[in-house]
Amino acid sequence: MPVDVAAVVIANHPLSADYNVLALSAPAIAEAAAPGQFVMIKAGRGHDPLLRRPFSVFEVLRDERGTPTGISLLNKRIGTSTGLVYDASPGQRVDCLGPLGRPFSVIEPPSEAWMVAGGVGLAPFAALAESLRRRRVQSVLFYGARSGSELFYLETFRGLGVELVLTTDDGSLGERGRVVAPLERRLAKRPAGEPLMIYACGPEGMLAATAKTAARYGRSCQVSVERIMGCGLGGCYSCVVPMRNEDGRPHHVRSCLAGPVLAADQIVWD
Ligand SMILES: Cc1cc2nc3c(=O)[nH]c(=O)nc-3n(C[C@H](O)[C@H](O)[C@H](O)COP(=O)(O)OP(=O)(O)OC[C@H]3O[C@@H](n4cnc5c(N)ncnc54)[C@H](O)[C@@H]3O)c2cc1C
Numbered sequence: 001m002p003v004d005v006a007a008v009v010i011a012n013h014p015l016s017a018d019y020n021v022l023a024l025s026a027p028a029i030a031e032a033a034a035p036g037q038f039v040m041i042k043a044g045r046g047h048d049p050l051l052r053r054p055f056s057v058f059e060v061l062r063d064e065r066g067t068p069t070g071i072s073l074l075n076k077r078i079g080t081s082t083g084l085v086y087d088a089s090p091g092q093r094v095d096c097l098g099p100l101g102r103p104f105s106v107i108e109p110p111s112e113a114w115m116v117a118g119g120v121g122l123a124p125f126a127a128l129a130e131s132l133r134r135r136r137v138q139s140v141l142f143y144g145a146r147s148g149s150e151l152f153y154l155e156t157f158r159g160l161g162v163e164l165v166l167t168t169d170d171g172s173l174g175e176r177g178r179v180v181a182p183l184e185r186r187l188a189k190r191p192a193g194e195p196l197m198i199y200a201c202g203p204e205g206m207l208a209a210t211a212k213t214a215a216r217y218g219r220s221c222q223v224s225v226e227r228i229m230g231c232g233l234g235g236c237y238s239c240v241v242p243m244r245n246e247d248g249r250p251h252h253v254r255s256c257l258a259g260p261v262l263a264a265d266q267i268v269w270d
């Protein structure tokens with residue numbers, strides 16, 4: 001069951017001029033959250049913006065005994081709400097409703113997990129990487145950004161035993177180019193009998209390319225889609241995604257309820 005709390009800001013860590021990580025005290029949400037779920041956030045008191053905005057649960061924060069105490073958000077400033085999240089101060093309260101939506105389905109060994117992240121699409125993967133490590137699943141993160149200064153939390157992922165494959169548009173860190181290129185090369189080399197799950201989150205074009213590449217190699221793929229969400233609760237239909245049934249018939253789902261994590265091979269990509 002989602003809960004609605006006025007969460008106290010514990011800390012705000014700026015990562016760059018546009019990115020920050022906001023830590024919120026929210027024990028009930030932290031305890032219930034599964035990797036890939038999201039919260040609806042309102043950081044300002046006024047009417048602009050009127051509606052909350054969706055954010056993935058980045059990390060589940062714990063005390064020294066391991067008890068969940070809160071969550072953090074990886075935020076990229078693109079407009080009013082994300083600007084308020086960027087500027088939030090410790091001690092301030094932020095309206096936080098969650099956890100919401102369907103999480104990733106977390107695999108077991110001997111299957112490997114390959115996570116594919118573009119930019120702020122890294123957000124759901126810290127929590128997923130932790131779950132995978134608890135299950136001793138071998139994991140790789142293919143992570144692309146515009147430049148090396150926008151590739152964050154690399155040591156955290158390494159510390160969770162995740163192998164990193166990095167790409168940047170400008171070639172300043174890792175391979176120059178799109179993140180799907182090394183994914184495709186690695187898929188081509190992997191024997192069909194070795195099980196694998198691909199998880200992806202990022203811009204729509206990257207998700208579509210990942211989904212098509214996974215399908216070409218006959219691999220399962222779960223994508224976390226980013227639609228504009230007005231309510232997060234199924235009431236406004238702002239978040240619909242075109243899908244196809246197993247028999248090929250088209251239909252639409254509300255990604256706040258049926259997603260944000262959806263089976264890549266059932267989405268109708270343009
Ligand atoms: C399930 C889910 C999880 C998300 N998790 C994160 C996260 O962890 N961290 C994070 O920084 N962002 C995340 N987002 C995106 C975030 O919700 C949007 O960036 C935010 O709603 C923008 O609000 P704003 O008021 O700052 O910008 P606005 O002023 O509302 O919009 C600024 C511009 O961005 C466009 N825009 C707004 N929302 C989206 C969107 N979802 N996709 C594409 N364009 C958009 C608008 O059309 C407008 O042009 C997530 C979105 C979804 C659906």
Ligand code: FES
Pocket residue numbers: 228229230231232233234235236237238239240254255256257
């Ligand atoms: S966000 Fe309102 S129905 Fe999905």
